[in-house]
Ligand SMILES: O=P(O)(O)OC[C@H]1O[C@H](OP(=O)(O)OP(=O)(O)O)[C@H](O)[C@@H]1O
């Protein structure tokens with residue numbers, strides 16, 4: 001799996017990140033999470049990562065989290081639902097911020113493809129809590145080691161990642 005991430009997702013070059021920070025490379029995990037061979041592996045790796053946590057639905061802030069959640073749903077053999085947290089609520093239709101089976105009163109896992117500051121996944125956590133879900137923790141495929149762990153732990157949640165930058169032989173930054 002780490003080989004596939006290095007091969008498919010690491011894009012060298014100066015880039016502005018979601019938080020406005022700058023970095024010398026991007027880890028475009030959508031190229032992995034939407035890949036025919038890699039996506040099923042992601043489902044299994046992420047389920048293994050949180051095998052000791054109890055939850056029955058998984059998802060996060062659209063769109064990086066969406067294929068991760070779908071991969072886990074498919075790998076779970078029928079034990080997990082998935083959901084999508086919109087970046088903004090929708091003004092028409094049913095006006096739902098969180099799409100999918102209702103999460104109110106359920107134990108849920110918040111996921112992300114890559115975390116830098118943790119801001120995106122924490123937006124999802126906040127929306128989930130507002131919707132009445134109990135978030136049991138946060139899990140990401142790649143953690144950039146730049147504050148997400150501390151930010152997630154500061155809201156009282158455990159945080160796990162499948163791969164660090166060191167696991168991918170990438171230089172750590174800022
Ligand atoms: O930890 P953070 O500082 O929040 O950064 C990580 C976020 O940035 C990327 O998404 P992006 O904001 O580019 O949006 P997208 O998922 O809609 O492509 C990535 O998929 C994470 O969601």
Ligand SMILES: O=C(O)c1cc(=O)[nH]c(=O)[nH]1
Pocket residue numbers: 016017018019025026027028029064114115116117144
């Ligand atoms: O912080 C980000 O925006 C970010 C970093 C990264 O390596 N990959 C990604 O998809 N987003």
